[in-house]
Amino acid sequence: EVQLVESGGGLVQPGGSLRLSCAASGFTFNTYWIHWVRQAPGKGLVWVSHVNSDGSSTSYADSVKGRFTISRDTAKNTVFLQMSSLRPEDTAIYYCTRGVNYFDAWGQGTLVTVSS
Amino acid sequence: EIVLTQSPGTLSLSPGERATLSCRASQSVSSSFLAWYQQKPGQAPRLLIFAASTRATGIPDRFSGSGSGTDFTLTISRLEPEDLAVYYCQHYGSSPGWTFGQGTKVEIK
Numbered sequence: 001e002v003q004l005v006e007s008g009g010g011l012v013q014p015g016g017s018l019r020l021s022c023a024a025s026g027f028t029f030n031t032y033w034i035h036w037v038r039q040a041p042g043k044g045l046v047w048v049s050h051v052n053s054d055g056s057s058t059s060y061a062d063s064v065k066g067r068f069t070i071s072r073d074t075a076k077n078t079v080f081l082q083m084s085s086l087r088p089e090d091t092a093i094y095y096c097t098r099g100v101n102y103f104d105a106w107g108q109g110t111l112v113t114v115s116s
Numbered sequence: 117e118i119v120l121t122q123s124p125g126t127l128s129l130s131p132g133e134r135a136t137l138s139c140r141a142s143q144s145v146s147s148s149f150l151a152w153y154q155q156k157p158g159q160a161p162r163l164l165i166f167a168a169s170t171r172a173t174g175i176p177d178r179f180s181g182s183g184s185g186t187d188f189t190l191t192i193s194r195l196e197p198e199d200l201a202v203y204y205c206q207h208y209g210s211s212p213g214w215t216f217g218q219g220t221k222v223e224i225k
Binding site: 100 | 141148151153155160162163166167172202204206207208213214215216217218219
């Protein structure tokens with residue numbers, strides 16, 4: 001069974017940092033692109049970042065560029081999202097998902113709250 | 117940057133009725149890169165349709181997708197109570213690579 005399990009969310013003060021993890025299982029991890037997509041409370045889905053299958057290419061939404069860094073550890077079948085200089089508007093559920101043109105498997109999400 | 121605009125914002129229908137959801141792109145896009153998702157309350161999104169008209173694994177045949185160019189449609193032929201959800205269209209293109217519409221909420225009367 002394909003599984004993506006996010007962890008690492010929580011409450012953080014503005015300007016703080018947090019690292020999210022996405023643990024993958026049930027599929028050949030090193031053949032899939034992995035993405036982070038977030039959803040602010042009561043709002044829609046917003047793509048955040050991607051890393052390609054071997055980690056050699058990444059991209060970011062303008063809203064997080066320069067503050068977030070995505071990476072992957074093939075040995076651990078895990079993708080990370082290092083988030084720094086967090087702002088209240090980064091408050092959201094962060095989902096990891098896989099795919100290139102579309103996203104065919106999703107984790108359950110992890111909630112990040114940025115507030116003083 | 118391609119913008120996807122979904123309409124209507126909310127659709128309220130009775131079980132057994134047909135639901136027609138629209139997704140309009142700000143410029144012509146390849147249908148190969150247009151997908152639809154269902155998000156039920158409190159759950160993660162689920163892929164319904166990819167390449168504009170191909171159902172994902174396990175998706176009932178009452179869900180169908182169509183369209184090309186700038187206009188795409190998700191149709192639910194006979195609504196069931198469990199179809200209560202928000203539906204999103206999504207496109208893969210360039211800069212940013214992936215964009216979502218703002219969603220259409222389907223309510224069941």
